Amino acid sequence: MKIDIPTPENRRVLIIGGGFAGLTSAKLLLKAKLQVVLIDKNNYHAFPPLLYQVATADLEATAIAFPFRKIFRNKKNFFFRLAEVRNINPDNQLISTDIGDISYDYLIIATGSKTNFFNMEGLKIRSMPMKNINQAINLRHMILQNFEQALGMANQRKKKSVMNYVIAGGGPTGVELAGALGEIKKNVLPSEYPELESNLMQVTLIQSGDRILPMFSEKSSAKAKEFLEDFGVNVQLNSRVTDYFGDFIQTNNNEDLIAHTLIWTAGVTAAPVAGIEKSIIKGSNRIEVDNCNEVKQYKNIFAIGDVATIISDDTPRGHPMVAPVAIQQAQLLTKNLKRLIKGEKMQAFKYKDKGSMATIGKNKAVVEMGKFQMHGRIAWYIWMLVHLLSLVGFSKKINVFITWTINYFSKDRGVQLILRRFDFQKLKEQRKQLLKQEEES
Numbered sequence: 001m002k003i004d005i006p007t008p009e010n011r012r013v014l015i016i017g018g019g020f021a022g023l024t025s026a027k028l029l030l031k032a033k034l035q036v037v038l039i040d041k042n043n044y045h046a047f048p049p050l051l052y053q054v055a056t057a058d059l060e061a062t063a064i065a066f067p068f069r070k071i072f073r074n075k076k077n078f079f080f081r082l083a084e085v086r087n088i089n090p091d092n093q094l095i096s097t098d099i100g101d102i103s104y105d106y107l108i109i110a111t112g113s114k115t116n117f118f119n120m121e122g123l124k125i126r127s128m129p130m131k132n133i134n135q136a137i138n139l140r141h142m143i144l145q146n147f148e149q150a151l152g153m154a155n156q157r158k159k160k161s162v163m164n165y166v167i168a169g170g171g172p173t174g175v176e177l178a179g180a181l182g183e184i185k186k187n188v189l190p191s192e193y194p195e196l197e198s199n200l201m202q203v204t205l206i207q208s209g210d211r212i213l214p215m216f217s218e219k220s221s222a223k224a225k226e227f228l229e230d231f232g233v234n235v236q237l238n239s240r241v242t243d244y245f246g247d248f249i250q251t252n253n254n255e256d257l258i259a260h261t262l263i264w265t266a267g268v269t270a271a272p273v274a275g276i277e278k279s280i281i282k283g284s285n286r287i288e289v290d291n292c293n294e295v296k297q298y299k300n301i302f303a304i305g306d307v308a309t310i311i312s313d314d315t316p317r318g319h320p321m322v323a324p325v326a327i328q329q330a331q332l333l334t335k336n337l338k339r340l341i342k343g344e345k346m347q348a349f350k351y352k353d354k355g356s357m358a359t360i361g362k363n364k365a366v367v368e369m370g371k372f373q374m375h376g377r378i379a380w381y382i383w384m385l386v387h388l389l390s391l392v393g394f395s396k397k398i399n400v401f402i403t404w405t406i407n408y409f410s411k412d413r414g415v416q417l418i419l420r421r422f423d424f425q426k427l428k429e430q431r432k433q434l435l436k437q438e439e440e441s
Contacts, residue, residue, distance in 0.1 A: 003100040005079050008035035014095065014104035016085050016273060018045050018068055020323045021305030022110035024330035032338055035077050039097060041084045043067055046133050047391055052173065054136040056180040057416050058407060061133050063400050066392040088275030090298050106300050106337060109273055109287065113306035113321055116267035122244045125431045127264040141422035142261060147193050161247045163201045164259035168241045169266035170207030172358040175224055177263060178205040179360035182231025203233045204257060208240040215356055220366040223375040227360035268321060270307045282309055286318060291348035293333050304329040310349060319351050328352065359383045362408065
């Protein structure tokens with residue numbers, strides 16, 4: 001069965017994945033005389049840097065997601081299909097999906113990454129990842145349900161387990177989430193849950209290295225740790241999770257942490273599509289590409305973003321799996337495709353690192369741009385401005401700005417609604433079934 005899309009007048013560019021890399025490519029390729037087909041398993045583009053605010057009830061999920069059909073409304077040469085890609089057939093320039101097959105002239109793989117549990121089964125089944133909107137919503141419901149559940153508990157150990165949160169991974173996601181939970185402990189619990197003692201809630205951030213935010217300077221890392229500790233977050237360095245048993249967490253330091261909730265942000269692995277030669281799948285499951293992002297051993301197949309790796313003397317482990325790399329690769333690839341069609345030579349990719357930033361809560365952030373470093377309130381304003389401008393859609397920018405302004409002056413969390421009961425036991429059973437199916441296949 002074929003996917004019903006009109007035959008293109010010129011060439012068809014097929015893009016798998018609508019993250020930063022895929023969306024940027026689609027937008028820019030519309031300016032060329034090409035048919036652009038985008039395939040994604042979701043019908044929206046999400047903004048991952050703000051997932052933690054969905055998880056901690058600062059923002060609605062709809063504030064950071066925008067439907068593809070609205071983004072590309074009235075674009076005649078653009079087609080979107082909601083589907084999951086199953087296999088690539090490079091010989092016939094064809095991909096197979098759960099709704100049918102479709103041919104391509106040029107293929108762009110932009111499938112991004114997924115959570116890496118490092119083959120620890122206990123984590124796969126029982127921990128709470130935060131890589132997509134559904135996971136962020138699940139986490140928000142679990143946090144709110146935990147507070148409600150704690151109110152009815154007499155057993156202090158069980159109450160402590162339900163009130164404690166352990167976050168594994170001291171990168172930007174883990175640090176920002178820890179700061180947000182620290183704000184909940186400091187500001188939300190006393191006003192919304194006065195029957196619960198704030199000191200019952202413990203937030204612990206576990207980092208395997210000797211400092212958090214290792215991609216930042218030592219000064220910024222130390223400042224971020226100081227900000228977290230101001231919110232009452234326990235930062236454990238040179239420590240890593242070795243197993244998780246549902247109500248306590250085992251670490252390599254032989255210290256068991258009592259906690260019902262383990263949030264896993266300790267790593268990601270690429271999500272390549274089946275059909276690519278296994279010999280060019282490198283570390284972290286990334287597809288090896290040349291310096292123009294063309295997949296090794298293939299013609300007219302390109303990979304960009306987290307799923308791709310350019311291995312060179314300058315980047316022996318590939319570029320970092322971050323949004324700026326994905327966006328810059330997409331920008332260059334769209335230019336290179338136009339050159340390729342004209343018979344011109346493609347240009348090599350060179351990453352321009354424009355800096356890093358992370359927020360640790362209200363008025364607390366770290367920003368680095370080259371030699372420029374800033375910490376505290378001004379850095380926080382810069383972080384907010386950059387993320388606000390990066391959102392898709394003018395209405396989203398306005399809505400998020402209004403929400404942030406209200407939250408700033410009210411010290412409140414605006415989305416404290418349990419709209420559906422989160423059944424963690426059911427989720428664990430589903431995960432067990434998926435693990436079993438993966439082992440059998």
